[in-house]
Amino acid sequence: MAINLTVAIGDWQLKNPIMTASGTFGYGEEFSPFVKLSELGGIVVKGISLQPRDGNPPPRVVETACGMLNAIGLENVGLAAFIDQKIPMLAKTKADVVVNILGDSIEEYEEITAALDNEDVVKAIEVNISCPNVKKGGVAFGTNADMAAKVTDAVRRKTGKPIIIKLSPNVTDIVEIAKAVEGEGATAISLINTLLGMAIDIETRRPKLANIVGGLSGPAIKPLALRMVYQVASATNLPIIGIGGISSLEDVLEFIIAGATAIQIGTANFVNPALSGELVRGLENYLQNKGLTSVKQLAGSIIT
Amino acid sequence: MAINLTVAIGDWQLKNPIMTASGTFGYGEEFSPFVKLSELGGIVVKGISLQPRDGNPPPRVVETACGMLNAIGLENVGLAAFIDQKIPMLAKTKADVVVNILGDSIEEYEEITAALDNEDVVKAIEVNISCPNVKKGGVAFGTNADMAAKVTDAVRRKTGKPIIIKLSPNVTDIVEIAKAVEGEGATAISLINTLLGMAIDIETRRPKLANIVGGLSGPAIKPLALRMVYQVASATNLPIIGIGGISSLEDVLEFIIAGATAIQIGTANFVNPALSGELVRGLENYLQNKGLTSVKQLAGSIIT
């Protein structure tokens, strides 16, 4: 029997629930030796800001127990260069592209969204209100329900494409923020972004990251991400995209069972650049072996 | 040259900064084959509530990447039995004992504190406003600055002993909570308690913990704990007790450099029950080798 892997995020029909997370998959092209990009549910490109950014001084990454800290600081080519140089390249790959966007102000979010609204290759816009590595904007919007709602509303008015709001885990009550963005017309919610962490070099007594603090990702954070996905899935009606430490088929299944409609692979892309493609096939085989015909039979199937 | 390992938490002079964390060291006696309890800076016993509690149904623990989830649910003998049975045993060990307390209401916190105020063996009271595994009280007090302040004030009035407020990491702004309890006369702050997490058994589609969610501890959470210690140490004048994933001398040093006056070993006690004693000696040797005479020369020595 044919296995149905498709899922929906608003009007966008994903071939399957396996996506790749922003900032961990470059602009896709880097991974083309390892993954056929058009076979993935979607790829989320590195966060784009209105102006190009140099990012933070190095060191920018450091490994921690079962995880890593990064303080890239949103280095990116900027909106104009992205549209000029990256979009045509992405169009050729036939991948379903989600653009992750970040602004210092609501106006910037609006301007980027309006510009991307014209691009056919862009299937959805993921609004990053949760980057812990930039001073202004970013996480400030993501840790306050009112601000999160305002950004959602503003972006919503600038495009007919699905709007995915990417939430920060660095909050007391993730459900409150999720409900706030649901109320303003978010199409979906993705979570989690990284958790703010730190590491110190005991020899130099300096932080291991030049930026002092950075975002924690990888298997270490999976239990937190899964809990938040479960909580938000239980409390809202939006499709959820689960992110956080996913590095095996078992992890994918845990998130889907907890209530995720789709998932994103982040840090694990660095460990195995071919992983995302392998998981599409692995998920299909799993469903087949279990006698299931659709991934939707798994979604939110948790028994409590 | 003699190395000075002593540190102070209010009037309480600790022999050294190495303590053991509540819930991971039993009532001390379990560890006496492996550690001379009186050599530690202090031992924090399992959280005590007014009435005995059975705790949560099993399974209560599950391992995760570089960490573990627990949902013990504050199983404990209750205040009366603790005073009758455990205090005399603890007195014999000559250990410096900190009692971790948890109430469902401010009145309960007051009542427990008042009762412990009479006990000489109790050097300080650690007020748990951050347990994620009980329905009422616990974390509810720890995620709201006003409530945290109220508990601190109430407890403060019932004892002359040092009051250590144990904070929850499951908050948007740890500094806000820390300042609130500082304002109400906390002697010190300990952080972090566990982070709320979850794991799912994909075969049964049930949560791996009967309580659905549990508290994440172990090396996985160290970067978050260290960041919070650094933030709180930078923003308050209270002594900080650093907790979270500490499992080596290097970890201890990171926390002290970040600004911790003392630290607590938690989950790592399970991996190596002799660790806390080894770290006392390890810290002394380290200072000696570095030509330092006092651990205070390290405290907060981070260069940013």
Next chain:
Amino acid sequence: MNLPQVIEQATLLANEMIAPEIHRMELHAPGISGVAQPGQFVMLGLSGLDPLLRRPFSIHQCTDNSITLLYKVVGKGTTAMAQMGAPQQVSLLGPLGNGFQPALEATHHCLVGGGLGIAPMLFLANHIRKSQPNAGVTILLGGRNKQELLAQEEFAPLGNLQVATDDGSAGLHGFVSELLENIDRKDMHVYTCGPLPMMKVVAEICRKKSWLCQVSLESHMACGMGACLGCAVEKAELRPNEKKYVHVCKDGPVFNASLLWL
């Protein structure tokens, strides 16, 4: 009553696969082997931070200087164990828990092991043979198939050995509990370890036949020494004010069946 416990850097003497996915590991650990009792267990530590926690294993065999573990590869800890080779060092914490209490006055001992529950039974059988050379001993082993009937040769000289397999590939085609059911004796003391449903059936048979029954439980453990309270299992409620749970690591792993299930 917990016996003295140590953390011992044990040297691996042998580590071999004896059946599909089943391995036997022998460790030089005189500190533990010198005091261990049948039914007790050790927590085996792996190096590194993932897997993080020690893993509990029953003591399968115990000589003056060494202990042997019988383990099944089920996850990342046991996978790592299976890759070890002599003379690697392994950290052991033990001996832990309360073992079996062989009845001195028993006219007859009956050991019932199912699957990996066979592991602690060999130590127990040897112990009874040594301390009560004249006692009658029946040993009942069960497994899904012939290959899962572990250590048969070692058990054979220690008592009257009977086996059962789910697929009939050896012994009785059926459950090991049926072998027990068939025993016609008045006084007997039963010791069992294996899957929970099997042990419950065994305990039920014993209750009906008025045999005393000791069962060895498993549970997820973090510390193995009574500190984390993670290994709780529900017990039969006897009196209104009694505690609801017992802790496998320090109250057990061996319990009187009547304490658990009435």
Next chain:
Amino acid sequence: MNLPQVIEQATLLANEMIAPEIHRMELHAPGISGVAQPGQFVMLGLSGLDPLLRRPFSIHQCTDNSITLLYKVVGKGTTAMAQMGAPQQVSLLGPLGNGFQPALEATHHCLVGGGLGIAPMLFLANHIRKSQPNAGVTILLGGRNKQELLAQEEFAPLGNLQVATDDGSAGLHGFVSELLENIDRKDMHVYTCGPLPMMKVVAEICRKKSWLCQVSLESHMACGMGACLGCAVEKAELRPNEKKYVHVCKDGPVFNASLLWL
């Protein structure tokens, strides 16, 4: 210009300690060895979740079917590597980055390696010897002591070999850069890898003597393939609107010294 990259399950052929804390690992990896260029690197993956990330290593030697790594045990990844034995499988991602660009027209090539920076120099020396059999080659190696002057025997037949040690236990008592300073030549092309301060001195000497200089950098890496932007290093600012950082993994690891430090 990045060459084709693969993920290859390589078989360990040998893994031996050649000096205190320094090991050499040879891997059967025809997919990578077939296309690798001197100065490129591989990301070596360890099994399990901790250490999590792959570790970058220069290609030290390259035959038709195998590559060799020269590595120092400094932390948990390299400690795990040192414990591996043939015929274990190791996952390699590579070849990565832009290697050295040996000048074809150079009258003379000079390779300057310090400490572990010696690693990529052997592949480069062999490559130059093969592709330009008549080119003049000088090889300068530096280390803290005699034992750290790695692979001398392999280098000896490939060019004019001179060495320096910090403690004078072999060759010049001093820095390898002094050997370079002493060379009196007009046209020379210099390739260097080693500690950052050493490479900066080498680059400065080259600038003064008008020699072109290629340097191989290190940086903390998560992906090794241009995706994470973690491996940024600051470069000399040329024009006001130019990017502030280059990325070691995809813009390097080999750079013209003038791009980095003017």
